[in-house]
Amino acid sequence: MTRFSFSLTATDGxxxxxxxxxxxxxxxxxxxxxxxxxxTVKAMMPDSVRATGADILLGNTYHLMLRPGAERIARLGGLHKFMNWDRPILTDSGGFQVMSLAELRKLTEKGVTFRSHIDGSKHELTPERSMEIQKLLGSDIVMCFDECPALPADDKRVAESMRLSMRWAQRSRDAFGDRPGHALFGIMQGGVTEHLRAESAEALTVIGFDGYAVGGLAVGEGQEAMFGVLDYAPAMLPTDKPRYLMGVGKPDDIVGAVKRGIDMMDCVLPSRSGRTGQAWTRRGQVNIKNARHADDPRPLDEDCSCPTCQGYSRAYLHHVFRAQEMISGMLLTWHNLHYYQEIMQGMRDAIAQGRFADWEVDFHRQREMGDIEKL
Structure with missing residues (x-):
């Protein structure tokens, strides 16, 4: 059986x-x-997600434990079979959603008790229970259970939270056990404070993980502060393991993160934007709701090879969004996910060829041009 492994093929800066x-x-x-x-990736069939170029999906421990339940998914053959996706899945630990969505939550050394945002039922999530749920789901990459304080927060609060997360990381590691073919990632915390990030990275490295995430960013600190942390944080983590920036982001966030040594990212943005009439293109954002598109026979992006741009005009996309037709979210989401995967392929090629800096200049130059002129 293939074990979990990571190999670097090229670096550029x-x-x-x-x-x-x-x-x-x-x-x-x-x-x-x-x-x-x-x-489910909202508004997309699994085959369509794969067709955009995605090699891996993210599933959500908190949402799946509440509905339909991890034990039920396990009885039905695991998450891959349940959702008809046979490629890798990463599951988050549920910690972030407990902090942001759950009601009446109570945090202790043991874990978090909370009431479901769906029906008010009471639940407990601990490092051990998070590992159990993710095992029931059968995900390929499992995330440690951590606590993520919302920024801004003072250093004392950030330090206490980070150290709790490091104790939970050890408990997650112990509970995960030996699962050949499955990986466990640790999550670095420490807010925007360099010495706390260094302390967290050291603690995680001592425990030892298959990959490492930079957590606690994209939680309201702004791009400048995020890049400030990414200027030093990835280099604190082992070079020979994947580095995952959680919950990021906009296209220029992603490019800036890769430039600073990040290997993996996830974000709801391309799919959520698609459902609200926003398209991401190489020339920036397009708001398909706007009246200027009503008579426009051109595609969203003339250089895009996705089915949306190949088969449908801006006028049609404007019409189906206005008419609240289901196909609107489907077509815009497909385009957005395709565009995001195109960025990733562009960066992979550029890094391999040692021309990432030129690629990045071109990427920003095109975006600064803005949308095509109105007809």
């Missing part, structure tokens, strides 16, 4: 390209993971 090998297939890095919160 801090930017890296490589391959994560898993029993369910290879993941080309840098990788963007579409988010399948409730065992």
């Amino acid at each position: 801090a930017a890296r390209t490589g391959v994560i090998s898993t029993p369910r297939g290879d993941i080309r890095t840098p990788a963007f993971m579409p988010v399948g919160t409730a065992a």
